Amino acid sequence: MAIPGNLLSSTTESIDPNTSGWTSKLNSTITQGVGGRNGNGCLAVKSVAAGEMQARTVSSYAITAGTVYETFSDTAGVVAERIGIRWLNSAGTEISITWSLTTAGASGGWHRVSVAGAAPVGATQAQVLLSSTETGANQYHYWENVYLGLPIRVQGNLLPFNTESSEVDASGWAAVVNATVSRQVPVVQWAVDAYNVGGHTLAMTAVAAGNASVLAVDRPTVTPGVEYLAYAYLNPPTLAAVAWIELRYYDATGNQIAAQRSTLATPPPGAGMYRQRASLAAPANAATCSVAAGLDGASAGQVLRLETVVVTVAPKLQSGSVLPYADSSIEQGVAGWTRTAGVATVAQTTPWGIAFFEGSYALAITSTTATASTIRSAKFPTPGGAGLNWRAQIIAHIGAGTWANVAVKIRWYDAANTDLGTSAGTTYGISPGPWYVLSSDGAAPATATQAAIELVATASATNSVLHIDQIVLWQVLPQTAVSTVDADGYIQLTLRELPLDYLLTVYRVSPDGSRTLVRGPAGLLSLNVITSDLMIIEDHEAPLGVQVYYLIEIYNPAGALASTRLSTSATLALADIQEAWLKDPGNPQRACRVLVQRAPDWQRPIEQTAYVVRGRRNKVVLSGQRQGLEGDLAIWTRTDEERAALHLLLDSGSVLLWQADPGMGVDDMYVTVGQITEARTGGFAQEPWRAWTLPLVQADMPVTTGVNGAAGRTWQDVLTEFATWGDVRTAYATWEDVLLDRRRG
Structure with a gap:
């Protein structure tokens, strides 16, 4: 690829x-x-x-x-x-x-x-x-x-490219104690499409025996209360030493005010690269952050290598989950998980990568006897009030022995931390082999403001081990929702709780039952791989004034239909029926709403050859297939901004979608636009109105065209890559170029 x-x-x-x-x-x-x-x-x-x-x-x-x-x-x-x-x-x-x-x-x-x-x-x-x-x-x-x-970097990374990768030099790092900083290129095989890893690594060498550490010199700004995640690939020395990564926070004067260390489980399983993660919410007085890494108990000359160092906003393993990343992923220890009854012990799996569903570690629940034990998370806020439905979900796997069952419950608390009891919960029997998704719903009782996830795990053999990972708690919202955005001419379709790595097909269904595939980033949404449990689709090709709904088909990775969904109906409105939309399906940000002066008088050309036969009155005419509609659309633009926007829309020469109110007697139509005429309407020279003639030729719906977008880029990426707004203006010609990361030259 x-x-x-x-x-x-x-x-x-x-x-x-x-x-x-x-x-x-x-x-x-x-x-x-x-x-x-x-x-x-x-x-x-x-x-x-x-x-x-x-x-x-x-x-x-x-x-x-x-x-x-x-x-x-x-x-x-x-x-x-x-x-x-x-x-x-x-x-x-x-x-x-x-x-x-x-x-x-x-x-x-x-x-x-x-x-x-x-x-x-x-x-x-x-x-x-x-x-x-x-x-x-x-x-x-x-x-x-x-x-x-241009450098391929991790999107959303607060650290600049050279600190992330050390591909230019080692200037993004400084020794803190007992260390020197350099670069090395170890022999490492990466996936063919892992484009932001490989090549130079930052090498920290211990000067003498003892603890050694280095620190990124950058201090990216953070927002108090937001949880951030730091991670890097660590390549520890083969001899025993404890390797770690640490997320650090600083106040406005540069004083360190908080830190969260995450230690690579020792001994590591080999001599490769191991991703280690550390997460922590920024304190109330936090202004900046950085990343440190090091070795505890190093021998003189031992080397710790770092690859792809990232600080970013911590992800939610389920959209809307109230659990911090540390409690969901178990990547830096057991977080807030404790045993409240029974004999089971709670620990992080070791070594690195021995058992996990997400990240590199899982929570290991070990029972020495064939009895039940209760394991509980810390308490987390559940805003919204009484009666709202919440769902607790874990992914579980038997590591050793056998388990009779696992019950998943939600325990509720009020603002004073008073225990309000648990939801009824759901009990599951599990067998050795795969990872199982175990979930349970519960309605928040009166006065509840907090909740914890509670597991009652019953071992049926001594020395049994249960692995738990990707633990989430979220308010249950509709799996499928639609809303109209009339001002911008599209319908928004929201899909929640999608299964990762499954395949997705989305149809728009018209009143006559006809189905049309909806467009996504890679083209029409037909058997596209699901990469997020939440997907928000903007359907800019939805018809005006026609009630439609959406059919969602979800297929397993083998291509077999697993489930279907139907949305509610929605109708996209146009406030002024004298207006029409002109849209570029691949660049919906360029859509223009224009005032129609006159609809086209349509022609349908046909290729014909006429032959005169001697002695016959009538010609013999050989005809090809009659072609699509052709005609001139006359429109007005009313402001300089509308005029500039229409030029931008027409500049690419792409196939456009013309949409008018159904009462105008014109169906939605994909068209190409020929040589345009932009004329003044008379009056003063300062008059902003322009009369346009757009020669239209009917075209087929673009099938492979995807919706252009930021592809995961955020303003944070722009802030990280450019020191000043002047640098941004130098690199990009337009704001659309900023959105699409299209730099000059």
């Missing part, structure tokens, strides 16, 4: 179907190899003689001086390697090369190399360089899945 944002062509990126995007630069010949990861092809670079050999991209790619660019590739060979960005001026002359460090070792398995750097002054173009130093002639080195472009 194509790497998003890649300046390289798909052929140059994947070396499929050929090597036309690459050429030899030094001491090498190139051919197409097989066994690649991004398609079967790969670039096989063969040495002519012993020594360094290089290959480069055939093309040079336009870049902007001063902007940071990144390149990476998956590679394999018998020697270590490096990758570089070759900077060229407008004449094609080399200015300099930004090289990665050489990989710490060689590997015949695919592993990642990468580097990033700012384009130097005078640079207008860049090439990718691949380099390895072979020990003899006719030795091969393999490359594949190559990227060149």
Whole structure:
């Protein structure tokens, strides 16, 4: 699959179907190899003689001086390697090369190399360089899945790219105690589509025996009361030492006021990279935060490597859940979970990754006897008042022994922490094998303001272990809801409690029973993979003045229909029937509501050839199929803003949707617009009204066009990537470009 944002062509990126995007630069010949990861092809670079050999991209790619660019590739060979960005001026002359460090070792398995750097002054173009130093002639080195472009970073990360990745240098980090800071490139195989990992890691080296730590120098701002999550891949030393990551908060004067440490379970299961998470709500006086990492009990010379360091707003494992991430995920210990009755013990699973459903750990409930034990969470606010329905849900798995049953309940409390009792609860029998979803509903009693999740787990054998993960408590809202947004011309469809990794199809159903697929980010929503339990769909192609509803089909990952849903009906209104909507299905933010001067007088052309037959009165006419409607739509724009918006809509030349009130006798129609005429309406020169003639040709509904959007980007990403608003204006031409992250050049 194509790497998003890649300046390289798909052929140059994947070396499929050929090597036309690459050429030899030094001491090498190139051919197409097989066994690649991004398609079967790969670039096989063969040495002519012993020594360094290089290959480069055939093309040079336009870049902007001063902007940071990144390149990476998956590679394999018998020697270590490096990758570089070759900077060229407008004449094609080399200015300099930004090289990665050489990989710490060689590997015949695919592993990642990468580097990033700012384009130097005078640079207008860049090439990718691949380099390895072979020990003899006719030795091969393999490359594949190559990227060149703007840095690919974790969206929502409060830390800048170089602190996250250390791909430029190690300046984003400082030693705190008993440590030095550097960079290394270990041999690590990552998933082919894990685009924001791999390459350089931050290396903390203990100077002497004892505790050692480093700290990110950045201090991103935080909002008091908001829960944040810090995480990173940790690569601890092979000898015993306790590795940890810590989220730290500071007040407005820079004093540290709170911290939450999360320790990698020891010993680690191997010598790889292990993601460790720490979360904590920002205190009332918090202004900024940072991330620290370190080793306790290190030996002199031991190294802790960090990869992909992130601070972001903590996710909710279920939309609307009132549990903090720590209590839901068990990623930094048992949080607020305790045993209130029975003999069972409560602990975090160990080692890292031995048992989990989300993250890397789970809650381990161990019973030494075949008896029942009660396990309870901390108390959490349940706003909204009496009578509202709440749902507690856990995901459970038998780790050892057998369990007769598990009861899931909600225990209620008032504002004074008075125990109001539990809901009736639901009891489940579970068997060894898969993870089970166990849930129970309960209505909040009078005066209840808080609740805890309570589990009564009954072991049926000694030394039985039950694993619990992804624990959530949320107010139950309708699974499917619709609302109209008449001012912007769309219907909003909200889908809740969707099963992750299942497949989703969404139809809009008209009064005559006809079904039309609804458009999503990747095109029409037909068997799209569900990546979130909550989905909000804006249907900008819903008809005006017609009552519609939505049919939702959910399929399991194998493609079998698992369930269906029906929404309530909704009707989209147009306040002024003299107006009409012109919309770009792929860019709904460009939609324009215009005043109609005159609807088209339609023509339907047809291809015909007439033959005169001697001796016959009538011609013989051969006809093709009659074509769709064609005609001129006359409209007005009333302000300069409307005029500019219509120009923006028409600039792309994309297929548009024209919608008018049903009373106008015109069906919704997909059209292409030919050469437009924009005329003044007379009067003063300052008159803002314009009369437009839009030549329309009926078109088919775009099938593959997806709805463009921010794709997860938030204002926090903009704030992190740019120091000033002036930098934003320099990088982007319009606010739409900011939304879609389309930078100049």
